[in-house]
Amino acid sequence: MHEQTLAIHAGYEKDNxxxxxxxxxxxTAYDFGSADFAASSFNLEQGTDNVYTRVGNPTTAVLxxxxxxxxxxxxxxxxxxxxxxxxYSILNIADSGDNIVVANQLYGGTVTLFSQxxxxxxxxxxxxDINDIxxxxxxxxxxxxxxxxxxxxxxxxEVPDFxxxxxxxxxxxxxxxxxxxxxxxxxxxxxxxxxDVLVHSASKYITGQGNAIGGLIVERKNLSEKIKDNxxxxxxxxxxxxxxxxxxxxxxxxxxxxxxxxxxxxxxxTGAVLSPHNSWLFIQGLETLSLRMKQHTQSALAIAx
Numbered sequence: 001m002h003e004q005t006l007a008i009h010a011g012y013e014k015d016n017x018x019x020x021x022x023x024x025x026x027x028t029a030y031d032f033g034s035a036d037f038a039a040s041s042f043n044l045e046q047g048t049d050n051v052y053t054r055v056g057n058p059t060t061a062v063l064x065x066x067x068x069x070x071x072x073x074x075x076x077x078x079x080x081x082x083x084x085x086x087x088y089s090i091l092n093i094a095d096s097g098d099n100i101v102v103a104n105q106l107y108g109g110t111v112t113l114f115s116q117x118x119x120x121x122x123x124x125x126x127x128x129d130i131n132d133i134x135x136x137x138x139x140x141x142x143x144x145x146x147x148x149x150x151x152x153x154x155x156x157x158e159v160p161d162f163x164x165x166x167x168x169x170x171x172x173x174x175x176x177x178x179x180x181x182x183x184x185x186x187x188x189x190x191x192x193x194x195x196d197v198l199v200h201s202a203s204k205y206i207t208g209q210g211n212a213i214g215g216l217i218v219e220r221k222n223l224s225e226k227i228k229d230n231x232x233x234x235x236x237x238x239x240x241x242x243x244x245x246x247x248x249x250x251x252x253x254x255x256x257x258x259x260x261x262x263x264x265x266x267x268x269x270t271g272a273v274l275s276p277h278n279s280w281l282f283i284q285g286l287e288t289l290s291l292r293m294k295q296h297t298q299s300a301l302a303i304a305x
Contacts, residue, residue, distance in 0.1 A: 006069045007290065011069060012062045012065075012066070015058075022059060024059050024277055024279075025058040028052065030050040030052070044246060044252075044264060055264060055267050059279045060276055063216075064077060067185075070286070071189060072191045073191055073198070073219055074221040074255060074256055075256035075259045075260070076216050077262050078215070079272045080213065080273060080275075081201070081214060082181060082215040083113065083215065084215050084272035085215030087117075087272075088217060088267070089217050090118065092261060092262045093145040093146060094123045097143060098122075098143045098144070099143050099144050100126070100144065100145055101126045101139045101146070102125050102126070102147070103127070103128060103149035104129055105130055105149075105150070105153040106148075107150070107155075107179070126139040130149060130158060130160040133164045136165070142232075144172070144174055144232075145175065146176065146197075147165060148176075148177045148178075149165065151178055151180045153182075154181070154182050162193040162194065163193070166195065175196045175227075175233075176194070176195045176196045177198075179199050180199070184205045184206070186290050191221075196219070196220055197223070198216075198219075200216040200218070202285075205289065205296075206286065207285040208285045208288060209281075211281055212278040212281040212282060214278050214282055219256065219257070223258055224255060224257040227258065235248070235265075236261060237249050240265075243264070
C-alpha cells in the first residue's frame with residue numbers, strides 16, 4: 001500500500017462492533033479472563049497483549065502500528081511528548097558512565113536535555129558538527145551508545161550526510177537515532193538510509209492542528225540483529241531481574257526489541273504515557289499528513305522564490 005493508504009487503514013482490524021473509525025478505548029485496565037493468563041501477561045509471555053494502559057492501549061496500539069508502517073519500521077512506541085521519546089531512546093541504552101555522540105545542530109530542548117539533564121544522570125554528550133563528520137570518529141569509544149542527529153536540523157534547516165554517519169556507526173556497532181519530526185515520513189524515510197531508530201514529536205506535523213502533545217519512537221526492521229550479543233547493549237542481552245530473569249533479546253518479542261524494552265521498562269517505571277484520546281487525535285492527523293506536507297513544501301518553495 002502507498003503511504004496515503006497506510007495512513008488511513010494500516011494497523012486497525014475492526015473490533016466487534018465493526019466500526020470503520022478507530023474507537024477511543026478510554027480504559028486503564030483489562031479483563032485477563034483467568035489468574036493464569038494474568039500471570040503470564042505480567043511475565044511478558046503473551047507478547048504485547050494489553051496489560052495496563054500505562055504500557056499499552058488498543059487505540060494507541062493502532063497509532064503505533066500505523067506509524068511504524070508509514071515509516072517502514074517494525075514497531076513504534078507512543079509516549080506523552082517528543083521530549084519523552086528522545087529521553088527514552090537514550091535511557092533505553094545508556095547508563096551512568098556512558099556517552100552519546102550528538103550533532104550540535106539540534107532543537108534547543110534536545111540540547112538542554114543532553115547537555116544538562118543527562119549530564120546529571122552521568123551520561124556524557126559529545127557534540128559534533130554535521131559539516132565536519134570526520135572529526136566525529138574521534139568521539140566514539142567503548143562506552144558510546146549512539147549517534148544522534150536530526151533529518152532536517154531545527155531551526156538551521158541543514159541536512160546531514162546520512163551515508164557518512166551511518167557508515168561510521170555501523171563500523172563501530174553503534175546505534176543511530178534520528179529525529180525525523182521536521183521532515184516527517186512523507187518527505188524522508190531515514191530507515192531507507194540505514195538509520196536504526198527514529199524519534200518524533202507528534203505535536204507538530206502529525207497532529208497538524210496543534211491540539212495534542214505526544215511523541216513516537218520507531219525501530220527499523222531487523223534491528224535486533226545489531227543489538228543481540230552486542231557488548232555495547234547489555235540491557236537487552238542480560239537477565240532482567242524485574243521479569244524473573246527474562247532476556248529481552250531471546251524473548252517472544254525480539255523482533256521489536258528496542259521499543260518493547262522501552263515500553264516494559266521505561267514506560268512501566270516512569271509513566272510518560274500517551275492518553276488514548278491524544279492517540280486518536282494523532283490517528284486523525286495522519287490521514288491528512290501527506291496532503292498537508294505537499295502544501296507546506298509548495299508554499300515554502302513559493303516563498304523561497
